[in-house]
Amino acid sequence: MFPSCSLLLGTLRGISIIVPLPSSSCTGVPRNVNMEKLQTGYLFPEIGMRESEHTQKYPHARLIRLGIGDTTEPIPDIITSAMAEHVYALSTVKGYRGYGAEQGNMELRMAIAETFYRNLGVKGNEVFVSDGAQCDISRLQQLLLGSNVSMAVQDPSFPAYIDCGVIVGRAGNFQEKTGTYDNIVYMKCGPENNFFPDLSTTSRTDIIFFCSPNNPTGYAASRQQLQQLVDFAKANGSMIIYDSAYAAYVTDDSPRSIFEIPGAKEVAIEISSFSKFAGFTGVRLGWTVVPEELLYSNGFPVMKDYNRIVCTCFNGASSVAQAGGLACLSKEGYQALTTVVDYYKGNAEILVDAFSSLGLKAYGGKNAPYVWVHFPGMSSWDVFNEILEKTHIVTIPGRGFGPGGEGYVRVSGFGHRERILEASMRLKNLYK
Amino acid sequence: MSVMQQLSSPISSSSSAFLSHSSFNSRSKNVSVPARRIGICKCVAVPQEAQTAYTTKVSRNANMAKLQAGYLFPEIARRKAAHLLKYPDAQVISLGIGDTTEPIPEVITSAMAKRAHELSTLEGYSGYGAEQGEKALRAAICSTFYSGLTVDQDDIFVSDGAKCDISRLQVLFGANVTMAVQDPSYPAYVDSSVIMGQTGQFQKDAQKFQRIEYMKCTPENGFFPDLSSVPRADIIFFCSPNNPTGAAATREQLTQLVKFAKHNGSIIVYDSAYAMYTSEDNPRSIYEIPGAKEVAIETSSFSKYAGFTGVRLGWTVVPKILLFSDGFPVAKDFNRIVCTSFNGASNIAQAGGLACLSPEGLKAMRDVVGFYKENTNIIMETFDSLGFKVYGGKNAPYVWVHFPGRNSWDVFSEILEKTHVVTTPGSGFGPAGDGFIRVSAFGHRKNVLEACKRFKQLYK
Numbered sequence: 057m058f059p060s061c062s063l064l065l066g067t068l069r070g071i072s073i074i075v076p077l078p079s080s081s082c083t084g085v086p087r088n089v090n091m092e093k094l095q096t097g098y099l100f101p102e103i104g105m106r107e108s109e110h111t112q113k114y115p116h117a118r119l120i121r122l123g124i125g126d127t128t129e130p131i132p133d134i135i136t137s138a139m140a141e142h143v144y145a146l147s148t149v150k151g152y153r154g155y156g157a158e159q160g161n162m163e164l165r166m167a168i169a170e171t172f173y174r175n176l177g178v179k180g181n182e183v184f185v186s187d188g189a190q191c192d193i194s195r196l197q198q199l200l201l202g203s204n205v206s207m208a209v210q211d212p213s214f215p216a217y218i219d220c221g222v223i224v225g226r227a228g229n230f231q232e233k234t235g236t237y238d239n240i241v242y243m244k245c246g247p248e249n250n251f252f253p254d255l256s257t258t259s260r261t262d263i264i265f266f267c268s269p270n271n272p273t274g275y276a277a278s279r280q281q282l283q284q285l286v287d288f289a290k291a292n293g294s295m296i297i298y299d300s301a302y303a304a305y306v307t308d309d310s311p312r313s314i315f316e317i318p319g320a321k322e323v324a325i326e327i328s329s330f331s332k333f334a335g336f337t338g339v340r341l342g343w344t345v346v347p348e349e350l351l352y353s354n355g356f357p358v359m360k361d362y363n364r365i366v367c368t369c370f371n372g373a374s375s376v377a378q379a380g381g382l383a384c385l386s387k388e389g390y391q392a393l394t395t396v397v398d399y400y401k402g403n404a405e406i407l408v409d410a411f412s413s414l415g416l417k418a419y420g421g422k423n424a425p426y427v428w429v430h431f432p433g434m435s436s437w438d439v440f441n442e443i444l445e446k447t448h449i450v451t452i453p454g455r456g457f458g459p460g461g462e463g464y465v466r467v468s469g470f471g472h473r474e475r476i477l478e479a480s481m482r483l484k485n486l487y488k
Numbered sequence: 489m490s491v492m493q494q495l496s497s498p499i500s501s502s503s504s505a506f507l508s509h510s511s512f513n514s515r516s517k518n519v520s521v522p523a524r525r526i527g528i529c530k531c532v533a534v535p536q537e538a539q540t541a542y543t544t545k546v547s548r549n550a551n552m553a554k555l556q557a558g559y560l561f562p563e564i565a566r567r568k569a570a571h572l573l574k575y576p577d578a579q580v581i582s583l584g585i586g587d588t589t590e591p592i593p594e595v596i597t598s599a600m601a602k603r604a605h606e607l608s609t610l611e612g613y614s615g616y617g618a619e620q621g622e623k624a625l626r627a628a629i630c631s632t633f634y635s636g637l638t639v640d641q642d643d644i645f646v647s648d649g650a651k652c653d654i655s656r657l658q659v660l661f662g663a664n665v666t667m668a669v670q671d672p673s674y675p676a677y678v679d680s681s682v683i684m685g686q687t688g689q690f691q692k693d694a695q696k697f698q699r700i701e702y703m704k705c706t707p708e709n710g711f712f713p714d715l716s717s718v719p720r721a722d723i724i725f726f727c728s729p730n731n732p733t734g735a736a737a738t739r740e741q742l743t744q745l746v747k748f749a750k751h752n753g754s755i756i757v758y759d760s761a762y763a764m765y766t767s768e769d770n771p772r773s774i775y776e777i778p779g780a781k782e783v784a785i786e787t788s789s790f791s792k793y794a795g796f797t798g799v800r801l802g803w804t805v806v807p808k809i810l811l812f813s814d815g816f817p818v819a820k821d822f823n824r825i826v827c828t829s830f831n832g833a834s835n836i837a838q839a840g841g842l843a844c845l846s847p848e849g850l851k852a853m854r855d856v857v858g859f860y861k862e863n864t865n866i867i868m869e870t871f872d873s874l875g876f877k878v879y880g881g882k883n884a885p886y887v888w889v890h891f892p893g894r895n896s897w898d899v900f901s902e903i904l905e906k907t908h909v910v911t912t913p914g915s916g917f918g919p920a921g922d923g924f925i926r927v928s929a930f931g932h933r934k935n936v937l938e939a940c941k942r943f944k945q946l947y948k
Contacts, residue, residue, distance in 0.1 A: 087813070088662035097824065136604045136607050139601075140600075143600040143604060147591045152591040203663065262546040293544045354547075369680055373800070376837065
C-alpha cells in the first residue's frame with residue numbers, strides 16, 4: 057500500500073522507493089484490486105531479471121540458460137521460406153491480404169485438425185488459431201469464463217493459469233503460510249502419487265487446468281489417468297482446459313490429445329502451440345480447440361461465446377505466422393520439425409543422465425523438454441541461487457510453479473547441444 | 489420463433505436480432521456453427537433424441553449474455569456473404585469493413601522476409617522477444633510519433649494491434665470502473681467493457697448499456713461532446729481522427745478534454761490509429777496537449793498506415809506518471825498484464841514495423857495513406873454532389889453520410905441491394921450513429937470510382 061498519491065520509483069532488494077507527489081497528480085481511478093493480489097512479478101521475467109543481475113556481477117562468466125523454456129535452434133528453411141514467400145506476396149496486388157478471419161485461415165485450421173486430431177472427430181471449424189497459448193489462456197480465463205467460476209490447477213503448474221485467474225478476480229486472497237490462493241483448488245502432483253492427482257479427494261470446481269506432457273514436471277499422463285480425469289469432469293459437470301503444448305515431445309504411448317479419450321469432447325477445451333514444436337516462440341502461433349459439443353449449464357455452446365471473444369478482443373494471428381504454420385504441417389515441414397524436437401529431447405536425456413549420475417532424482421525429460429530435479433528438504437530458490445552462483449547455469453526454482461514445486465528445480469532442455477554438455481559437466485563438478 | 493425458423497427466414501434489414509444471443513433459449517440445443525468470414529452461417533440441426541445432450545455444470549459468463557448481437561464487422565461480412573449468394577454474378581464492392589487493399593511497400597516486406605530467413609540461421613535465430621516489444625522498434629515509434637513530446641521509449645508497449653490492446657486495457661482496469669465513450673464509436677470499446685462486466689444491462693429503448701456514459705457526437709456539436717453535461721466516468725475512450733465519423737478534434741477541444749479528465753480524475757484512452765490521415769492542423773497525439781501524460785493512455789496501430797491489418801502490429805503508450813488513485817503506476821500493472829496475458833507481437837511483424845519507420849518506409853506509408861485519402865475525396869465529392877450532408881473524410885479514411893430520419897440498417901440494405909456496395913450502418917457504432925452511413929475509403933481506385941458511379945445512379 058502506498059501513501060495516497062506517491063510515485064513508486066522502483067524496488068531495491070525488496071524495498072519500495074516511494075516519492076510523495078502533490079495529490080493532484082493521481083487520477084481518481086481505483087487500481088484493480090485483483091492486481092494487488094499478485095504476489096510478485098510474473099515468474100519468467102523475474103528469472104530474466106536474476107539472469108541480468110548475475111551477468112552484471114560476473115560479466116565474464118559464460119552463462120548457460122536452462123531456465124525460461126526458450127527455443128534456440130533455427131527454424132527449418134522450408135518454413136521460413138514459406139513465410140518469406142507470403143510476405144513478398146503482400147507486396148503484390150494479387151497476393152495482398154488484409155484482415156484475415158479472426159478464427160484463423162481455414163486451410164490452417166483444417167491442417168491442424170488433420171495433423172493433430174485425425175480420427176478424433178475434431179473439425180476445422182472447432183480449431184481457433186491464435187498468437188499463442190499464453191494469450192489463449194488469458195482469453196479463456198479473463199474474457200470467456202469470467203470471474204464467477206471456480207478453478208483447479210495441478211500443483212505445480214504453468215503460472216499463467218493461476219495468475220490470469222487472480223487478475224480476473226477468481227482466486228480470492230493469497231495465504232502466505234500455505235502459498236496458495238483461497239479460492240483455487242490445488243491438485244498436488246508429485247512422485248508420491250505418480251504425478252497424477254488423487255481425484256477422489258479433489259473438490260469439484262467448474263474449470264480444471266491440466267497440462268500434459270506437464271510443464272514443469274515433464275510427466276505425461278497415461279490413457280488410464282486421462283480417462284479418470286474425463287470421467288471426473290463428467291461426473292462433476294466440470295470443464296477441462298487441457299494444455300497440450302508439449303504433445304510433440306511424447307516418446308511413449310501416452311495420449312497426445314485429450315480428445316483421444318472417449319467423452320472428452322463434451323468436457324474439454326484443448327490449447328496448444330507452435331512455440332515448442334516449431335521454434336515459434338518469437339513468431340507467435342498457437343491454437344485452441346473448442347468442441348461443438350461443449351455446452352454451458354444452460355445449453356449454450358461454449359464455442360459461440362469463444363468465437364465472439366475472438367472476434368471482439370482479438371484480430372487473428374499474424375498472416376505471416378499462419379503461412380509458416382501451414383508449412384510446418386506439410387509433410388516435409390513436419391519431418392524437419394521432428395528432427396528439431398528430437399534434438400531437444402536428446403538434450404533433456406543428457407540432463408536427466410547428468411543429475412541421475414549424481415544420485416539426484418530427476419523426473420520428466422522423457423516425454424517433455426523439462427527435467428524436474430528433486431532436492432529434498434531444500435528451498436528451491438536456494439538451490440536456484442546456488443546453481444547460478446556456482447555454475448553460472450540458470451534454472452527455475454520449482455516454487456515458482458506453486459507450493460507443490462518446493463524442493464524441486466526445473467531444468468529446460470532447450471539449448472545448443474554443446475551448451476547442454478557444458479552444463480552437464482559443470483553440474484557434475486558442483487554436486488560430485 | 490425457433491432458432492431454426494429464424495435462420496431459414498430471409499435476412500431482415502432491421503437489426504440482426506436473429507443472430508443475437510437472446511434467440512438462444514435454455515431449451516434450444518440447435519447449434520449454429522460460427523460463420524466463416526467469407527462463408528455462410530451453417531446450421532447443424534440436432535435430431536429429437538439428442539435433445540438430452542450432455543451439458544457441463546459451468547455457468548455461462550453472464551456478461552457474454554448481455555451482448556446484443558455478434559460483433560459488428562463479422563455481421564457486415566455475413567450480410568455481404570448472404571448478398572453474394574443471392575446475386576452470385578454481382579460485382580460486390582466492399583466499402584464497409586475498413587480493410588486495407590493496397591499492397592505493402594517492398595521496403596517493408598523485404599525487411600520481414602529478411603527476418604524470416606534469419607530465423608533459419610544460428611546467428612539470426614531468436615526465440616521469445618521482450619513482451620513489451622523490441623527496443624529498436626519502441627525507440628523508432630517514440631522518435632517518429634512522439635518526437636518533442638517527452639514520451640520515453642519505455643512508455644511504449646508494442647502489441648499485435650489496437651483491438652487486442654483495448655481488451656488488455658479492460659482486463660487491466662477490471663470490472664469496477666465506469667466508462668464513457670463517444671457516441672458513435674468503434675464497437676470494441678463498448679463490447680470489451682460489457683465482457684469485463686463494467687456495463688450493467690442493455691436498455692432496449694435507449695439502445696444503450698446502463699452504466700456506460702455515451703457522449704453524443706453529432707453535427708450539432710461539431711462531433712465533440714458537450715463536456716459540461718457529461719457525468720464523471722473513470723475511463724474515457726476517445727478516438728481522433730474518429731472512427732466512424734472522421735472528425736478530428738482540435739487542439740482546443742483536446743485541451744478541454746484533458747482538463748475535464750484532470751478535474752474528474754479520469755483516465756483517457758486515446759485511440760490515434762488514424763493520426764497519419766490528418767491533413768489539417770489537428771493534434772496527432774494526445775500528448776501534444778500539456779498535462780496529458782498524467783491522464784492519458786494512447787493506443788495506435790500500423791494497420792491503416794502500412795496495410796498491416798493481417799500482419800498485426802500496434803502499440804500503446806502508458807506514461808510513467810499516470811497513476812491510479814492510490815499512487816500506483818498504471819504502467820507497472822499494464823506491464824504485468826503484458827507479461828502474463830500476452831507474449832509479444834510477432835518478431836517478423838516487428839521487423840516490418842521497424843522498416844515502416846525508416847525514412848524510405850515512412851515515405852512509402854505516406855504515399856499509401858495519400859492514396860486512400862484521395863479515395864476519400866472522391867467519395868466525399870460524390871455524396872456532396874448528390875446533395876447529402878457529408879462529414880469526416882478530410883482527416884480520416886471514413887466518410888460519414890447523413891440520411892436524416894432513416895434507419896441506418898435500412899439504408900445499408902438499400903445500398904447493398906441496389907448498388908451491390910457494402911457500407912456500414914451508423915447505428916452499429918452506437919445509437920447516435922443512426923441516420924448515418926459510414927463509407928470506408930479503403931479499396932482499389934477503380935472499385936471506388938465504380939462504387940461512386942453506382943451511388944450517383946441510385947441517388948440522382
